Amino acid sequence: xxxxxxxxxxxxxxxxxxxxxxxxxxxxxxxxxxxxxxxxxxxxxxxxxxxxxxxxxxxxxxxxxxxxxxxxxxxxxxxxxxxxxxxxxxxxxxxxxxxxxxxxxxxxxxxxxxxxxxxxxxxxxxxxxxxxxxxxxxxxxxxxxxxxxxxxxxxxxxxxxxxxxxxxxxxxxxxxxxxxxxxxxxxxxxxxxxxxxxxxxxxxxxxxxxxxxxxxxxxxxxxxxxxxxxxxxxxxxxxxxxxxxxxxxxxxxxxxxxxxxxxxxxxxxxxxxxxxxxxxxxxxxxxxxxxxxxxxxxxxxxxxxxxxxxxxxxxxxxxxxxxxxxxxxxxxxxxxxxxxxxxxxxxxxxxxxxxxxxxxxxxxxxxxxxxxxxxxxxxxxx
Numbered sequence: 001x002x003x004x005x006x007x008x009x010x011x012x013x014x015x016x017x018x019x020x021x022x023x024x025x026x027x028x029x030x031x032x033x034x035x036x037x038x039x040x041x042x043x044x045x046x047x048x049x050x051x052x053x054x055x056x057x058x059x060x061x062x063x064x065x066x067x068x069x070x071x072x073x074x075x076x077x078x079x080x081x082x083x084x085x086x087x088x089x090x091x092x093x094x095x096x097x098x099x100x101x102x103x104x105x106x107x108x109x110x111x112x113x114x115x116x117x118x119x120x121x122x123x124x125x126x127x128x129x130x131x132x133x134x135x136x137x138x139x140x141x142x143x144x145x146x147x148x149x150x151x152x153x154x155x156x157x158x159x160x161x162x163x164x165x166x167x168x169x170x171x172x173x174x175x176x177x178x179x180x181x182x183x184x185x186x187x188x189x190x191x192x193x194x195x196x197x198x199x200x201x202x203x204x205x206x207x208x209x210x211x212x213x214x215x216x217x218x219x220x221x222x223x224x225x226x227x228x229x230x231x232x233x234x235x236x237x238x239x240x241x242x243x244x245x246x247x248x249x250x251x252x253x254x255x256x257x258x259x260x261x262x263x264x265x266x267x268x269x270x271x272x273x274x275x276x277x278x279x280x281x282x283x284x285x286x287x288x289x290x291x292x293x294x295x296x297x298x299x300x301x302x303x304x305x306x307x308x309x310x311x312x313x314x315x316x317x318x319x320x321x322x323x324x325x326x327x328x329x330x331x332x333x334x335x336x337x338x339x340x341x342x343x344x345x346x347x348x349x350x351x352x353x354x355x356x357x358x359x360x361x362x363x364x365x366x367x368x369x370x371x372x373x374x375x376x377x378x379x380x381x382x
Contacts, residue, residue, distance in 0.1 A: 007031060008081055008121065011073075019100060019196045020084040023063050024133065027120075030077035041065050044244035075135050075186060079120050084127040100196050105129060107195040108139050110170055117183065117193035131193065139190060139249070140179035146254030150281040151318040157250050158311050160190050164246060165304035168239045172200045175237075177245040178221040179258055223247040224263055225297040240300045243307055247292030250311075254285065265293045280373065281318050288314060339368025348374075357371055 003010045007028030014022040026034075044062045084101045086094050101124060108119035108131065121130040136142070146153045160182065167174055181194040219227075223244035225236075248259050251272070257363065260270050265286075268274050272282040272289075288310045294300050301307050347361035365372045 004031075005081060005083075005126060006121065006123060008079065008130055010081070011078075012122070014080060019097065019194075020082055020127075021085065023081045025079050025081040026073055027077055030073060037065050043177055075133065076157075078133045078135075079130045080133045081128055081130045085213065086127060103198050103200065104195040104201070107167075107172055109200045111163075111167055111172070113159075113163045113166050114189060115159040115191055116166070117191055117195075127179060132191075134183040134185050134191060135188060136184035138180050139182040139184060139253075142184050143179070143252055143256050143258060146253040148254065148279070150254060150277055150279065151315065153253040154190070154285075154311055154315045154318060156190050157253060158308070158315065160192060160249065161246060161304055161308045161311055163192050164239075164242050165308055167198075168242070168304050170200075172198050173237050173239060174198055174242050175243055176221075177249065178217060178218050179249060179252055182249065220259055220261065221248060223297070223300070224295055238297070239303055240297050243292050243301050243304060244294075246304070246307065247289045250285070251289055251293070254282075263293050263295050265289060274323055278374075281314070282299065284314060284317055289345060339366040341365065341373065342367050344372075 005025070008025040009028075009031045011024045011026055014024050016022070041062065044065075045225050052186050064313065066193070084097060086097050087153040105119070105122050105124065118132045119129060122128070122130060144157065164174065164177070174192070175197050176194060177192070181192065183191045183193055185191055211356045221244075227239055244263075251265065251270075252259050254272060255270075255275055260267075264270055272286050273279075276282050288307075291299075291310075292301050292307065301310075344365050348361050348363075359372050363372055
């Protein structure tokens with residue numbers, strides 16, 4: 001018989017991490033519904049086997065019930081249950097584990113945003129929490145769908161920045177932002193999860209909320225100023241610890257690669273303008289990223305709201321700089337912002353970096369300032 005946690009029925013494990021195991025579970029109402037279907041199937045089969053008079057609609061009802069029992073659960077009936085491991089030998093580690101559980105519950109209860117994972121149930125005594133389940137998996141498995149598409153990446157990324165800004169405004173810092181902790185919802189939304197090492201720098205009364213200040217996070221995504229031999233003091237836990245990896249998330253979406261080591265965004269193999277030399281938006285995106293992915297904290301954007309403003313400007317620029325309008329109209333000039341690009345009669349073939357063939361290009365010019373752009377014919381841009 002499947003294990004249950006206050007009615008949440010375990011279906012299968014989803015994965016195991018440093019803090020515990022995550023299971024796919026069925027919500028209590030769905031479980032009750034399936035039990036009802038099983039009882040009805042047994043009753044119908046019993047009548048048939050005993051030769052009892054069968055109702056006209058019994059065969060059809062039986063077929064529908066069997067299909068419902070054998071089919072997959074609707075995704076909205078499923079959830080993810082995280083069962084925390086509590087060390088039994090080390091009392092100090094046990095306190096930290098309990099503190100993380102309490103911090104994650106508090107964070108998910110206080111933070112309400114479409115881009116933040118929803119808390120559905122919790123039982124601190126049984127050491128588990130239940131959060132919404134997204135069958136699409138995590139962002140690291142979907143990066144190729146954003147590759148090279150600046151506007152799509154920015155639009156999907158903006159709600160994440162809004163969510164992180166909301167987290168910071170509650171006096172919290174996530175501390176473990178990475179593609180593996182961002183889920184892809186059925187409607188395409190990106191949802192930030194795994195608040196297991198979130199830290200509240202102040203409680204409701206101005207006091208420290210948790211004492212789990214140890215150096216934590218994922219080294220590949222962690223800001224350089226978090227690399228210290230000693231634990232970070234509470235005053236050193238700042239929003240910049242989230243802004244650094246957030247910028248790496250945007251880079252990963254646009255590049256189609258899952259991050260890069262440390263702060264090496266200026267290496268040629270990591271420069272977006274080198275990876276996509278024909279896209280005029282790449283230098284603008286890189287300019288924002290290099291204000292966040294830095295070696296020294298003093299050089300990093302200090303607030304998520306500041307990053308959000310930059311993202312909004314990039315979206316505006318991308319929409320007016322070669323992104324095809326939804327209404328099928330013309331493209332606004334990215335230089336003067338007044339005129340629109342008009343196709344000229346100039347056509348040519350040129351080699352593309354990284355490709356051995358020569359591809360056709362067309363030239364477009366602004367009907368106001370004359371600014372010209374050359375784009376590959378097969379690309380649905382200018």
